[in-house]
Amino acid sequence: MSSDEHSAPDAPARGGLWSLFRRRKGADGEAAPAVSPEPPPAVAAVVEVAVPSTPAAELSPAPAEAPPAAPAPVPDAPEPARRGLFRRALARTGAGLGALLLGRKAIDAELYEELETQLLLADVGVETCGEVIAELTARVKRRDLKDATALREELRALLVERLRPCQQALPAPPGNPQVILVIGVNGVGKTTTIGKLAHRLRQQGRTLLLAAGDTFRAAAVEQLQVWGERNGVPVVAQGSGADSASVIFDAIQSARARALDVVIADTAGRLHTKDNLMAELAKVRRVMAKLDPDAPHETLLVLDAGTGQNAVAQMRQFGAAVPVTGIVLTKLDGTAKGGVIFALCREFGVPIRFVGLGEGVGDLQEFDAELFVEGLLAAPEA
Template sequence: MTDPKHDSVTRTLSADLPERKKPGLFEVLNRPIRFPSFRKDKTFGESLESAEPKPERFARLRDRLRRTRQGLVSGLSGLFKGRKLDDEALEELESRLLLADVGVDVTNHLIRQLTERVSRQQLSDVTALLQALRDELLAILTPCQQPWRPSESRPYVILMVGVNGVGKTTTIGKLAQWLQTEGHSVLLAAGDTFRAAAVEQLQVWGERNHIPVIAQKSGADAASVIYDAIQAAKAREVDVVIADTAGRLHTQSNLMEELKKIKRVMGKVDPTAPHEALLVVDASTGQNALNQAVQFHEAVGVTGLILTKLDGTAKGGIVFAIARRLGLPIRFIGVGESIEDLRMFDAAEFVAALLDEEAGY
């Protein structure tokens, strides 16, 4: 069932805007998110000057990762000043890595690599230690910074999965607004039919940004809702469909089976859909986020991750645990409530911000 006012809204919006040259979808998906101040007298390409210059964006990211950084590396220079890099120093670093929820596997790997370099006398002071730590952390995250998988299919279908409370619906709204700002038409599918509030929240995002939302009554078959959404998007020649799903626990097998059904039904409309299956996880849950990622990946073949709430936790090290365990692309990170706090994942920038380094801008 569709809201009939969306078609008129779309026509009105189109009539108000001059014809614009828009960047290609994969050009947009593979570059940093920018939320510009929209100006009607500019083309999309000309109007997409970032509202926040690079140095300010990096400073904002560094500030938002403050709690994890404080536990991980703050004070190390003072702690090790005048000391040899011995076993005791490495044990202190090991404790900090574990407290930051980097995880036992990654911590053992890092300490083993650093110990070998100390034994070869490649590291003589804390500055060299932190540089080596930076190199090792970057080696873990860089493989997770991958381009989006190209597809000629339209609509490009993004399936969003995750448990309740991770910020999934809010993230969908931010992604939709970003893609629309870049000139691409978006349609949202309210596939979380278990909670009326989830449908209402998605509809609010849609109304606020003049984005159509396909929804049915509470308790409706989620696969049917998403099927209708893709069909509607095809008929309207929409660029992107973003499908919400119920916030299920990774331990609930019946709900995980429903996700598999949704994927099968999508395939009836477009054999290549979904083109991305993005798992949203709350970084503040630490090792539980890793468990979720493993279970969802086994159930539905997750193709990318979005890690939210990195700003409010000292457990941001979980990013490294997930990266080393699964090697999945990390598409976005969330470091705050505002729309600008949804960031395209950049491994070098993330590590630099975590270790309180300058990004070289």
């Protein structure tokens, strides 16, 4: 696999837009940064850096307003809004499938063939595609289904069954604090996801702190600090080039001293083919376990849906290095390859905690198998 495959496929040009976002931040609580501070560095530039003696951790100012006293869980957006979010985000992945089943009458060999093509184009993977077509054919026969509408309903049920086992929300153990470690290659959306997740947890009344564990680039720390400011959440950081494990260690200690509920730790976009970088992730885990043997309570692997089957390879390689307890599949809105979720669920069975359906702060949604499949099979908007 060439190293180029690991950077984000469609990361927009950023540069000057970042300063625009900086000026805008805080203007609208719901607006997310459209851009990140700088493009993911070329993979070749990701090298082990010498770890300088680490200065004392800098703690950004505490949130101006006190967090709500009593946790008052705020659920996701109301059902119709969520339905719309999933549907819009999956419009590209589902375009072919939706159109295919629209207005079709007869169930014939041609329909199955086109269905197979559309499933492959949506990047569900060869195995899933074969299994779905075989199972669908068997059910249609067994139930003696006659038209495409009945077939569509059967397909819907079948696809939901395949994804349901991976629909498991992020648990909220009482941890001391609960530590969420966020990993994944460059540009997949780790820092953005942390920002959105921080917002979500604050809305649920949980107190938290962010750890700037991506110490490769100063801009990565700054990007996290912006999210911290937006959400009124403190960020623990050291200078760029600092030891990631040490930053996260400090963050957990700091959260403990303040009796906060959660620490979310960012990490560098580590290259999963580089053993030394995987070793560093293992070190982060070892170091935090000194403070709490159960930490991290959650290791979230962020995967960019736009990389299609490459996301499966990333899961395999990260999973071999650290126990991944949850997946966040981002950028479903910008790709036609969202079907990779079926391959991920089939092969690993790891809970898909969240999906990224856009760049807005509200676009990080809990994964929902039914809404996902509905979005996938929706008829294209006129």
